[in-house]
Amino acid sequence: MEHTHTAEGHAHHDSSTKKIWRTFWILLAVTMVEVGLAFLHLETGFPSRVLLNAVFIGLTIVKAFYIVSEFMHLGSEIKNLIYTVLIPLLLFIWFIIAFLYEGNSWKNMNRDLKPGTPIEAVKAPAEGHGTHH
């Protein structure tokens, strides 16, 4: 940590240097929470897999926000620049949902339409729907 001291020794230990280190500690803390939760799950199985994954994805977005906003200074740019970078990224919402849905659907079809699967097993849910109408 000797470089922390040298930075402050340069007389410009102004607010931006402080902010950089604050961001560093946030990123480190979030990563340690993630690893800690992973270990907790390994030992006790406590946060269920689904809950754990949701927390991991949420924390990843928190880290991404801090890197882009603080380290890349996007947070202090004008709105025009922020929008021109962020709006195209909205495509990811469709991108992720569509493709993961597709993958899941493949898995189901592979299971249901495997050679040797009795026809009734496939038809049964479809007929169940039919009787409602």
Place this chain on the structure above:
Amino acid sequence: MDTAVTAKKKWWDGGYSPFNVSYGKLMMWYFLLSDAFTFGALLISYGTIRFSSTSWPDPNDVFRSFPGMGHANLPLVFVSLMTFILIMSSVTMVLAVHAGHMRDRKAVAKWMIWTIIGGICFLACQAWEWTHLFHEGAWWGRNPFHNVDGTLASTNFTNFFFTITGFHGLHVTSGVVLNIIILANVLKGTYEERGHYEMVEKVGLYWHFVDLVWVFVFTCFYLL
């Protein structure tokens, strides 16, 4: 200086950048945006294949080694160290950019050197991890690890792992090369003559992006 007159300014009337940044910096943002989609496509295809598989190897069983610790079962520890190194080098990069704003050539050079060291350390860690996995029998087209449910796994797991971490490692490598070029210019006094250190900011953007991608790779491959 621009911000003082923002209220009266008509951003789209020409004469200045409507984004209030130089052309080079704007284009760096757009390049990173396109690169984000490249990495996104790779990670989403990985997700699609994983969703389409009935079972998948457990990352905690695969990534559990640490250099010099033999067969000790240490899941996540080594990759956490790699993450720490990359975040740390991101911090030294921001400090270099900050020193550039102060027109402090010596400090810029010092922080650039730390950033380059961080990048090389990260690459060394990755080289060790790849070598270790290779000796365990993993490579493109070869997967010695079993699925969580005990069934034989396909090679999708290793193919995606080596392709995506390899593509990220390639980005880190080119980032280190760019940082070395910029450091040489800093030492030569090119930016002192030019009157600003904006090139440091531009490579800084790229370097942080590489860190950003790692955050997602870390989650997708080691946590989920």
